[in-house]
Amino acid sequence: xxxxxxxxxxxxxxxxxxxxxxxxxxxxxxxxxxxxxxxxxxxxxxxxxxxxxxxxxxxxxxxxxxxxxxxxxxxxxxxxxxxxxxxxxxxxxxxxxxxxxxxxxxxxxxxxxxxxxxxxxxxxxxxxxxxxxxxxxxxxxxxxxxxxxxxxxxxxxxxxxxxxxxxxxxxxxxxxxxxxxxxxxxxxxxxxxxxxxxxxxxxxxxxxxxxxxxxxxxxxxxxxxxxxxxxxxxxxxxxxxxxxxxxxxxxxxxxxxxxxxxxxxxxxxxxxxxxxxxxxxxxxxxxxxxxxxxxxxxxxxxxxxxxxxxxxxxxxxxxxxxxxxxxxxxxxxxxxxxxxxxxxxxxxxxxxxxxxxxxxxxxxxxxxxxxxxxxx
Amino acid sequence: xxxxxxxxxxxxxxxxxxxxxxxxxxxxxxxxxxxxxxxxxxxxxxxxxxxxxxxxxxxxxxxxxxxxxxxxxxxxxxxxxxxxxxxxxxxxxxxxxxxxxxxxxxxxxxxxxxxxxxxx
Numbered sequence: 001x002x003x004x005x006x007x008x009x010x011x012x013x014x015x016x017x018x019x020x021x022x023x024x025x026x027x028x029x030x031x032x033x034x035x036x037x038x039x040x041x042x043x044x045x046x047x048x049x050x051x052x053x054x055x056x057x058x059x060x061x062x063x064x065x066x067x068x069x070x071x072x073x074x075x076x077x078x079x080x081x082x083x084x085x086x087x088x089x090x091x092x093x094x095x096x097x098x099x100x101x102x103x104x105x106x107x108x109x110x111x112x113x114x115x116x117x118x119x120x121x122x123x124x125x126x127x128x129x130x131x132x133x134x135x136x137x138x139x140x141x142x143x144x145x146x147x148x149x150x151x152x153x154x155x156x157x158x159x160x161x162x163x164x165x166x167x168x169x170x171x172x173x174x175x176x177x178x179x180x181x182x183x184x185x186x187x188x189x190x191x192x193x194x195x196x197x198x199x200x201x202x203x204x205x206x207x208x209x210x211x212x213x214x215x216x217x218x219x220x221x222x223x224x225x226x227x228x229x230x231x232x233x234x235x236x237x238x239x240x241x242x243x244x245x246x247x248x249x250x251x252x253x254x255x256x257x258x259x260x261x262x263x264x265x266x267x268x269x270x271x272x273x274x275x276x277x278x279x280x281x282x283x284x285x286x287x288x289x290x291x292x293x294x295x296x297x298x299x300x301x302x303x304x305x306x307x308x309x310x311x312x313x314x315x316x317x318x319x320x321x322x323x324x325x326x327x328x329x330x331x332x333x334x335x336x337x338x339x340x341x342x343x344x345x346x347x348x349x350x351x352x353x354x355x356x357x358x359x360x361x362x363x364x365x366x367x368x369x370x371x372x373x374x375x376x
Numbered sequence: 377x378x379x380x381x382x383x384x385x386x387x388x389x390x391x392x393x394x395x396x397x398x399x400x401x402x403x404x405x406x407x408x409x410x411x412x413x414x415x416x417x418x419x420x421x422x423x424x425x426x427x428x429x430x431x432x433x434x435x436x437x438x439x440x441x442x443x444x445x446x447x448x449x450x451x452x453x454x455x456x457x458x459x460x461x462x463x464x465x466x467x468x469x470x471x472x473x474x475x476x477x478x479x480x481x482x483x484x485x486x487x488x489x490x491x492x493x494x495x496x
Contacts, residue, residue, distance in 0.1 A: 017400060185437060194440055195463050195483050206464060247462035283496060286487075329487075333440050336484045373483055375464035 037163060040170040044154045047173045051147040054184040055140075059084075062140045065133060065191040069122035079121050083137065084144045086113070104302035108225075114138075128193070131248030132372060135190040139183050139331075146180050182328040189333045190249060195373030197329040197338050201275040202243035203374050204345050205230075205367030209241045211346070216376035221245060223260050226252035235350065236359035240265070246371030254366050255295075255303025259310045261364055268362040272311055272318045273352060275345060276368040277338075280324035287337035288324040289344050291352075296320030297368045307366075317356060321348050334373075385424030392418025443482040446471035457483055 028035070059080065066076045088110045091102040118125075118133045125133060150169060157166035189196050195203070206214070214230035221228040222245075229242035240261050244252030262269050276296035280286065295307040295318055311318040323341050349365065357363055392414050399410025440457035444467055451473045465480045 014400070189440075192457070192459055193462065194457060203463060210464075247465070332485075333437075334482075334484045336482075336486045339482050339484050373462045375462045375480075 033163065037161075037166055040166050041154070041158060044150070044157075044166070044170050044173060047177055048147070048150055048154055050177060051143070051150055051180055054180050055143045055147045058140045058143045058184055058187050061187050061191055062136050065136050066122050069129070069133075070124035071121060076121060079117075080137075080140075083117055084141060086117075086141065100302045100305050103300060107300065107302065111225075128246075128248030131250045132190060132193045135249040135370070135372060136187065139187050139190055142183055143180055146176060150176060179327060182331055185328065186331040186333075189331075190372065193247065193249070193373050195334045196331055196370055197325045197334050198277050198331065198369045199246075199334065199371055199374045200277050200323050200325075200338050200341070201367035201369035202246060202371045203339075203367070204275050204342055204349075205241045205243040205365060206374070206376060207342055208234075208239075208346050208349060208365065212239070214241065219245075219376050224253040224257040226250045227254050227257040229257070229261065234363075235353055237353055237357055238265075238268070238362040239353070239365055240269075240362065241365040241367070243367040244369075244371045246374040246376060249370050249372030251299075251368070251370050253303060254368055255297065255299070255306035258364055258366055259306045262310045262314060262316070265362055267314075268360075269314070269316055269364055270361040271353070271357050272307065272316055272364045272366065273349060274307070274318070274320045274366045274368060275349070276320065276322055277325045277330050278322035279330070280326055282326075284324050285337075286325060286329055286335060287339075287341040289321065289341050289348065290324060291319065291321045291348060294318060294320055296322050297366075319352065319356075321345055321352075381424050381427070385421045385427075387421070388424060389418050389421025392416070392421055438485045438487060440483060440485050442480055443484070444478050445481045446474060446476050446478050448476035449474045451478075453478075 062080060063073060063076050066080070067073050071079075088106060091099050091106060093099055114134050114137070115130065118130050118137065122130065122133055150173075153165055153169045156162070157169065186196065188194075208214075209230035209232050212232035212234045214232045219228050219230050223229055223242065227242060227244050229240045232239050232241060242254060242257050242261065244250045244254065258272060272295075274296040276298070278290070278296065278298075280288065295304050295311075297304045297307065307318065310316070323338060323345065325335075325338060329335050329338060353363055394414070395417055396411055396414025399407055399412075399414050401407070402410050441454050442457050442461045444453045444455070445451070449471060451471045461480055461483055463480055463483055467478050467480060469478060470476060471478050
């Protein structure tokens, strides 16, 4: 009871506690933001270390993958580091006329340079392996880029004391780490040539074509760069089922392929159906199938434009069937739930052909995606 | 670090708080000594309360498997992925049941389903 009576009782030294309390209030109201910045910088630093680790490990994985094909580890490391900074300058958009043509040209040029570099660095690799190594290189490059950009803002924020810069990068950090982790986890898939979630489009095309007699032997190569097609008769219609040529990792130029097919087979084509993986919303089921109108293709622009332009000019109906995936599943090894969506998509394709085309019509079925680990 | 340590931690933190409160009312320089002891006991209590929080351990990625099916019968084989496997590749081995050719029908991983709490 005596103790309780003494609780909180003032004494001659209680002014020290009062002073400490007011000092605390003053310090935090004047320097609270500084403390918070310091805390944010520490959080960015932790994330940055993680990004660096992922980049260094992915670089080593890339070196290990490349050195199997004719060059020493030192030579590979040196050339790879030189290539990490490779960039592409987007075309000027002040005069937008013809920008897609210019972009297409630049992307072709970039692709040529990548292939040339990989062929030089791995002289003993085959065509499929060159494509897989190219993908491995691209993933390493992406991880390097994320790390360098975050480091840039971290150091710049520290140097200038800019709160907004530090705050932005701190707030984006979880998302950046998630993206980097998705690519990092996917690296072994690219290095080993395993199929990835994004490849579901081309896989469905081949499974569909095989149901109607399509084989690797009657696949027509190179209608456009790294894209070919099966010509099959399905439900009384002629179906041109096109996809990039695997099992090497490539997406090819499917938009241009659609344009060429329409130019070649002209008026008989009454429908274009695109099949692709699409980003799912959080909470949605992985491998859920959805359909809609338009060209399902996630390129920078030229391929989608080619499809839309062709469909519009000729008045051809264009529709999309997509398989929902998150980023990690799209770039990582194919998930069983994505693979299990194949029969449903094929059923939807058949239903669409039966409902929206007449016997004797021609249909273009385009499977969009990376063909790594998916044979013809 | 189970429930006992949490209860102990809570008891320490509460006693520390009481000692600090009481110490602030003690006359003379002993007030500082008691306040310091109170803070120390409280810190020990909080340390016990939070010590069980471990960082989520990262699970290794699930293994990649190759699913091979017979082209004629219903025979199916699932084995670990081997370098060079790709979907729709015809494998060299024949079906042990009917001796027909076999094809790789899938190369995949089986990820864990999301938590029930995330299903809304």
